[in-house]
Amino acid sequence: MKKRALILSAIGLAATGLAVSFAGTAEAKEWKTVRVGMDATYAPFESVNEKGEIVGFEVDYAKALCAHMKITCTFQNQDWDGIIPSLLASKFDVVISSMNETPARMQKVIFSDVYYATPPVWMGPAANKSDDVSPATLKGKLLGSQSSTTFANYLQKYYKDSEIKGYPGADEPNLDLANGRLDYVVTDILVAQSFIEKSGNGCCRIIKEIKREPDIFGPGVGAAFRPDDTDLRDMFNKAIAALDADGTYKKIEASYFKIDIRGK
Amino acid sequence: MGPALYDWLDFLFNLNLIETWGWRILGGLRITVEVVLISCLLGFALAYPICLARQSRNPVLSKLSLSYVTYFRGTPLLCQLYLVYYGAGEIRPFLTDLGLWWFFREAFYCSIFAFTLNTAAYQSEILRGALASVPRGQFEAARSLGLSPYRIARHVVWPQALLIALRPLGNELISMIKASALTAIVTLPDLMGITRIIFAHSFEFTVYLYCAIIYLAMTEGIRRLWNRIERFMSQHLALARAGGAFGTTPLAGTEAALEKPIIPSASHG
Numbered sequence: 001m002k003k004r005a006l007i008l009s010a011i012g013l014a015a016t017g018l019a020v021s022f023a024g025t026a027e028a029k030e031w032k033t034v035r036v037g038m039d040a041t042y043a044p045f046e047s048v049n050e051k052g053e054i055v056g057f058e059v060d061y062a063k064a065l066c067a068h069m070k071i072t073c074t075f076q077n078q079d080w081d082g083i084i085p086s087l088l089a090s091k092f093d094v095v096i097s098s099m100n101e102t103p104a105r106m107q108k109v110i111f112s113d114v115y116y117a118t119p120p121v122w123m124g125p126a127a128n129k130s131d132d133v134s135p136a137t138l139k140g141k142l143l144g145s146q147s148s149t150t151f152a153n154y155l156q157k158y159y160k161d162s163e164i165k166g167y168p169g170a171d172e173p174n175l176d177l178a179n180g181r182l183d184y185v186v187t188d189i190l191v192a193q194s195f196i197e198k199s200g201n202g203c204c205r206i207i208k209e210i211k212r213e214p215d216i217f218g219p220g221v222g223a224a225f226r227p228d229d230t231d232l233r234d235m236f237n238k239a240i241a242a243l244d245a246d247g248t249y250k251k252i253e254a255s256y257f258k259i260d261i262r263g264k
Numbered sequence: 265m266g267p268a269l270y271d272w273l274d275f276l277f278n279l280n281l282i283e284t285w286g287w288r289i290l291g292g293l294r295i296t297v298e299v300v301l302i303s304c305l306l307g308f309a310l311a312y313p314i315c316l317a318r319q320s321r322n323p324v325l326s327k328l329s330l331s332y333v334t335y336f337r338g339t340p341l342l343c344q345l346y347l348v349y350y351g352a353g354e355i356r357p358f359l360t361d362l363g364l365w366w367f368f369r370e371a372f373y374c375s376i377f378a379f380t381l382n383t384a385a386y387q388s389e390i391l392r393g394a395l396a397s398v399p400r401g402q403f404e405a406a407r408s409l410g411l412s413p414y415r416i417a418r419h420v421v422w423p424q425a426l427l428i429a430l431r432p433l434g435n436e437l438i439s440m441i442k443a444s445a446l447t448a449i450v451t452l453p454d455l456m457g458i459t460r461i462i463f464a465h466s467f468e469f470t471v472y473l474y475c476a477i478i479y480l481a482m483t484e485g486i487r488r489l490w491n492r493i494e495r496f497m498s499q500h501l502a503l504a505r506a507g508g509a510f511g512t513t514p515l516a517g518t519e520a521a522l523e524k525p526i527i528p529s530a531s532h533g
Contacts (some may be wrong), residue, residue, distance in 0.1 A: 148464030
C-alpha cells in the first residue's frame, strides 16, 4: 500500500511537470481584449490605492496604448516572482510592470520597444553620510531588494561578501531599511524618491545612482509577451511609437514625474 | 512522441540546473531543518507548561492559556509571522529600549519565535488530549499503591499519554515542515526561498519540482521514523496481546489501558 502511495505521488509530481511543460502554447487569434499583468507594489509606476484600484504611470500609459489600438485592456495584480510563469501559462497576455529587458528574460519572453529607462540607485539611512558603496566597504552589511529583479541580480553579482536579502514585493525592503533591518536598498530612483517623500518620514536618502549595465539591467523597461505572440508585440510597438509622436507619452509622463524618464 | 518525450525527460532531469544550483538548494534545506527542529523542540518544551496552565484551577492561568491557544490555532501562521516580523519593525524604539531588537531584527529569530508560539499551542492541545485519555483508574491505582506524584507521572501516566500523543505530534512536525516554507516571505533563504531565487535566475520550472520532491522526502522520512518509534514504544502492548510471552506480572498494568484501544487509528495526515 505504501509503495503504491509513493508511486502515485510520484506520478502526481510528474504530471504537474508535464502540464507545465506543455502549457503556454497559444494559438494565433484576433486581439480584442488584452489582459495586462502587473505587480502593483511599485509606486509611482503601479500600486494599489485606498479604493483597491491599481493606479500609476504604467496603468495610465497602458490604458492610452490600448485606447490607441482600440482594444479593451483589463488589469491583473500578480506577484512578481510568478509574473513570467503566469504570462507563459496564459493567465494574462502582456506584462506591463517596469520589467527591464534583460538577456535572461529574453530567453523566455519577447519584449516591446523600451518605453522608459531610469537609473537604479542605492538608498540608505539618512544618517549614513558616506557615498562609498564599493563591495569592499559594504562587506558584511545587510543589503536588500525585491527578489527576482535586476536589482537582486546586481547585488548577487557584485556584493557576494555582503548579506543579501530578497523580498517578495518592492515595498518591504524600503520598510526594513526604515526600521533598521537593512543597511542599504537597491531600487529604482523614482521608487526610492516616492518612498522617501510619501512614507519614509525622512528616514532615508538616495546615496548614489548605479550605472545601467546592459548585461544585468538591459536597455530599459518594455512590455513582455509570450514568444508566440509576435503579432501582439508588433501592435504594441506601433502604439508606443504613435504615442511618442502625438505627445501623449509626454503628457502622462509630466503628470507623474518632474524628470524625463524616456531615457533616449 | 519521440522528441516530446525527450524534452520532457530533459525537463525532469535538468542536470545543468542541479550542477549550477545543487549546493544552494542544500543550504536552503539546512535552514529549513534548523527552523523546524528548533521551533518544534522549543514548542514541545513550552507545550507542557501551557497544557498544565490550561488545566489549572487558577482562573487567570486557565483563561490566559485558553486565549493563547485559541489565538494561535485560530489565525493563519502567515499572519502571525507578518505580525512578528513587520510588527517588531514598527515598535523598534520600544524593543531597542528593552534590549530585544537584536533578536527581532533577524528574520531567522522572528521565524523561530512565531513558529515556536504557533506549534506550542498545537502541541499543548495534543498533550492535553493525550493526558485526558489516560483512564482515571490509573491515577487512583497508582496513588493507592503509595507512589509519589512524580513517580505516578513518570511511570504510569506519561508512558501511556506519550504513546497516544506520538502520532499527532508527528503530524504536527510534518505540518511545521510544510509551513516553514512561509519564512521565504520574510527574506529567509530556506528551501522554498532558495528555490524562488534559483527560479528567478534560471526561469526553470523544474526547480519547484525538485523542491517539492525534497519536502516530500522529508515528510515521508518522518512518517517512517514515526512508525518505528511507535512500534518501539508499544512493544509491551504487542506482547500483552500475544498472550504475555514474558509472563503476565510485568505487563499487568497495561491491561486497563487495553480496554480502550490505546493507539488511535494508525492513519496519518
